[in-house]
Amino acid sequence: MNQNTEQVSLMGQSEVQMRKGLLVYCVLLLCKDGKVYSSDIIKQLRAAELIVVEGTLYPLLSRLSRDKIVEYEWQESEQGPPRKYYWLTTNGQSLLATLQHTYHRLHTSVKQLEKGQV
Amino acid sequence: MNEITQVNLGRQAFTIAIDAQKLLRDYLNAVKKHSGGSEEVVEEVENRMAELLIERGVSGSKVVLVKDVEYLRTQLGEPGDFDDDSEDAASVEDDSSVRKLFRDTDNAMIAGVAAGLANYLSVDTVIVRLIFIALTFFGGSGILLYIILWLLVPEAKTNSQRLQMRGLAVNVDNIKEALAGADVSGATRRVSSVVGKVITSIAGVTLRITGLLFVIVGVTMVIGGAVLTIYGLVRGAGVAGIPIFPVGKEEVMVLVCGFIILALISSLLAMTGIALVRRKLSVPGWAIAAVIGVFIVAASVGVGLGFDVAPSIKARYDGLHHTRAYSVQPISRVHILGNNASYVIARGDTPQVRVNTLGGTDAQAIKVTEQNGVLTIDTADFRAPTNCSFVCPYGAMAAEIVVYAPNLDAITVDAPRDTALGLSNNGVGYEITDAAGGATSVATPVPPTPPIPASEPR
Numbered sequence: 377m378n379q380n381t382e383q384v385s386l387m388g389q390s391e392v393q394m395r396k397g398l399l400v401y402c403v404l405l406l407c408k409d410g411k412v413y414s415s416d417i418i419k420q421l422r423a424a425e426l427i428v429v430e431g432t433l434y435p436l437l438s439r440l441s442r443d444k445i446v447e448y449e450w451q452e453s454e455q456g457p458p459r460k461y462y463w464l465t466t467n468g469q470s471l472l473a474t475l476q477h478t479y480h481r482l483h484t485s486v487k488q489l490e491k492g493q494v
Numbered sequence: 495m496n497e498i499t500q501v502n503l504g505r506q507a508f509t510i511a512i513d514a515q516k517l518l519r520d521y522l523n524a525v526k527k528h529s530g531g532s533e534e535v536v537e538e539v540e541n542r543m544a545e546l547l548i549e550r551g552v553s554g555s556k557v558v559l560v561k562d563v564e565y566l567r568t569q570l571g572e573p574g575d576f577d578d579d580s581e582d583a584a585s586v587e588d589d590s591s592v593r594k595l596f597r598d599t600d601n602a603m604i605a606g607v608a609a610g611l612a613n614y615l616s617v618d619t620v621i622v623r624l625i626f627i628a629l630t631f632f633g634g635s636g637i638l639l640y641i642i643l644w645l646l647v648p649e650a651k652t653n654s655q656r657l658q659m660r661g662l663a664v665n666v667d668n669i670k671e672a673l674a675g676a677d678v679s680g681a682t683r684r685v686s687s688v689v690g691k692v693i694t695s696i697a698g699v700t701l702r703i704t705g706l707l708f709v710i711v712g713v714t715m716v717i718g719g720a721v722l723t724i725y726g727l728v729r730g731a732g733v734a735g736i737p738i739f740p741v742g743k744e745e746v747m748v749l750v751c752g753f754i755i756l757a758l759i760s761s762l763l764a765m766t767g768i769a770l771v772r773r774k775l776s777v778p779g780w781a782i783a784a785v786i787g788v789f790i791v792a793a794s795v796g797v798g799l800g801f802d803v804a805p806s807i808k809a810r811y812d813g814l815h816h817t818r819a820y821s822v823q824p825i826s827r828v829h830i831l832g833n834n835a836s837y838v839i840a841r842g843d844t845p846q847v848r849v850n851t852l853g854g855t856d857a858q859a860i861k862v863t864e865q866n867g868v869l870t871i872d873t874a875d876f877r878a879p880t881n882c883s884f885v886c887p888y889g890a891m892a893a894e895i896v897v898y899a900p901n902l903d904a905i906t907v908d909a910p911r912d913t914a915l916g917l918s919n920n921g922v923g924y925e926i927t928d929a930a931g932g933a934t935s936v937a938t939p940v941p942p943t944p945p946i947p948a949s950e951p952r
Contacts (some may be wrong), residue, residue: 414538415545430542431525431571434535441534457504457544 392476401479402426403436404464404472407446414448423451437462445471498557504544510558511666517563539570572598593661595880596650597643603697604770607643613659641766645782675820701770708767723753731884734852734892738810738885745803751796758789811885813853820847820862825869828897828905832874835860839905841896842898847871851878852887852896860893871895 387401404413407415421427440446445468450458464472497512510518522536529535543566547553552562598609601619608626612619631635650656726749731739740746762785822845830837847869851857855878863870878892888894 415542418542429571430569431573431575434538435529435532435576438529438532438534439940447772453544456548457506457541460541 392441398479399426399432399436400440400474402473403433403440404468404475407462407464407468408472410464411449414460414462430482433484438470501546501558504541504550504824506544506553508544508547508553508889509555511560514558514560516829517560518558518566521563521567521573525570525576528573528576531819535576542570552835578763594655594658595647596655596659598656598659599649600656602908604701605644606639606649607640607647608646611643611661613661616865636767641762644769649864702829705770706769708770709764710767711883712762712764712767715763716757719753719756719760726884729883733814733882733885733887734855734879735881736810736814736853739807741806741810744799745807748796748799751792751799754792755789755796758785758792761785773881814885814887816851816853816857817855818849818851820849822847822862822869824867825864826867826901826903828899828902829868829870830907831870831872832876833907834873834876834878834891835866835895836889836891837871838894839894839902840896840898840919842901843900845869845896845900846898848896848898850896852890852892855879856894857893860895861948862895869897869899871897 399421401419401453402421406412406420416432418433419435422430427433437446437448441448441462444465446462447465448460448462451461453459457488498509499512501508501510501515501518516659522539525539526532526536546566546569547558547562550562550565553556593614595614596610597606598613599606603609603623604752608622609619611623613623626636626640629639648655650659726740727746730737730741740749817902825845847862849857849860849862851860857876859873859876861870861872861875863872873893873895876893882890
């Protein structure tokens with residue numbers, strides 16, 4: 377892979393990376409108020425047009441629980457499959473605080489840059 | 495017809511068609527592979543599938559069919575969507591990530607050529623548009639270049655083409671991102687500022703008006719060109735019965751080629767106009783290719799033959815003119831009799847009369863006499879064919895008489911009708927008396943010394 381191709385790939389990736397980085401923050405936001413059913417997380421993300429297919433979310437949730445950012449428990453459902461409920465661990469809450477801070481700082485910086493350019 | 499079996503998803507039993515079950519199994523295996531063999535993910539996916547199927551009403555006695563599995567697939571995403579993020583960089587090492595040039599009709603002002611080029615060159619679209627506008631001032635090459643690119647560069651129609659246009663690898667992740675991105679940009683466009691809308695609508699109106707002008711000019715050029723060509727073929731360009739062009743088959747060919755070139759350029763102009771008005775190119779590619787092909791043939795034949803025949807046409811035109819010069823004594827007045835020629839009175843240090851006639855006409859009949867400082871030019875007996883088409887020197891007259899004189903007191907005209915009289919007097923005032931009509935008309939004001947009219951009005 378020569379340098380030129382690398383640059384092209386990087387440019388394409390930047391948008392994807394941006395969305396993926398934000399997705400973690402958004403999932404944590406949805407989990408912050410207690411136990412949330414995974415399908416509800418999906419529904420809300422979808423409504424907000426943050427995801428298109430659910431496939432992107434499951435590996436993320438799995439990694440978050442592996443990294444002890446979230447915890448989950450199974451709950452039996454009367455008319456369906458068992459449900460998985462997620463909530464934030466203390467690690468998750470501090471990560472959320474950090475992400476929140478970073479996001480708002482970034483938002484302000486980007487806004488300033490955008491204004492400066494216009 | 496359909497064999498069925500049982501399958502367990504999220505501790506729920508489903509009745510499923512064999513082909514659907516096979517599809518489901520393959521899908522789940524692929525998901526497992528892509529999510530790094532994570533049982534946890536697969537388990538959650540299975541639960542979600544069960545939930546989706548129940549929501550869809552496919553449970554109990556209902557049989558899960560292929561279309562249901564396909565529905566699950568669209569909902570959950572392709573196996574590639576389950577890839578762990580950290581492995582993403584590797585997936586772009588794909589040949590398809592090489593950037594390709596497409597027209598970007600999503601961000602188009604006209605046909606998306608500028609937007610597409612901007613994507614390709616990774617610069618702002620505004621810069622590309624400004625370059626096109628700037629190039630337009632160099633003989634319209636910007637417009638020509640735009641049209642050529644419009645014709646040659648395909649439109650990015652599919653999502654994968656849109657990705658290639660932006661240099662992104664065509665993988666499922668990117669396609670989904672592109673789809674999501676399209677939604678976001680649509681939303682951004684909707685909430686764009688009022689100023690932006692005003693500018694866009696002004697640009698739109700301008701484009702439409704320009705398009706309409708293109709159509710009108712193009713159609714006018716085709717019709718005008720056809721009329722001129724037919725006239726040229728039937729009568730030809732010539733004067734006083736002498737043909738100048740076209741003479742011989744070669745020159746006819748040049749004329750026809752000239753018309754074809756004109757017609758093609760005009761129709762291209764009109765087509766561009768229509769496309770600008772409708773914001774859509776309505777001409778199929780093969781037609782444009784044919785037009786360009788015919789244009790190239792006509793242009794090479796026409797230009798080649800044109801160079802061939804140009805010298806003989808020029809020789810024929812130059813051969814038309816015959817000049818007879820008369821030296822005269824100093825004169826103070828010019829008296830013009832008859833009106834069968836065009837006259838030019840010019841300031842010259844030595845008095846001189848030049849009679850220019852077209853080839854074949856007899857200039858002997860034009861009498862130039864000088865007596866007591868009065869120059870009399872009598873063309874009453876001069877008769878020559880004055881019919882001309884396209885080539886009409888001497889103001890459509892058969893002769894031109896140029897009088898050079900240092901100064902003149904007056905010019906009198908004694909002619910039955912208006913005489914073509916060109917004056918090049920360098921500030922010297924001449925007065926013209928129309929003896930026949932009895933009216934005196936002043937050609938130019940005459941300070942400081944008023945001239946004396948040669949003859950009094952009757």
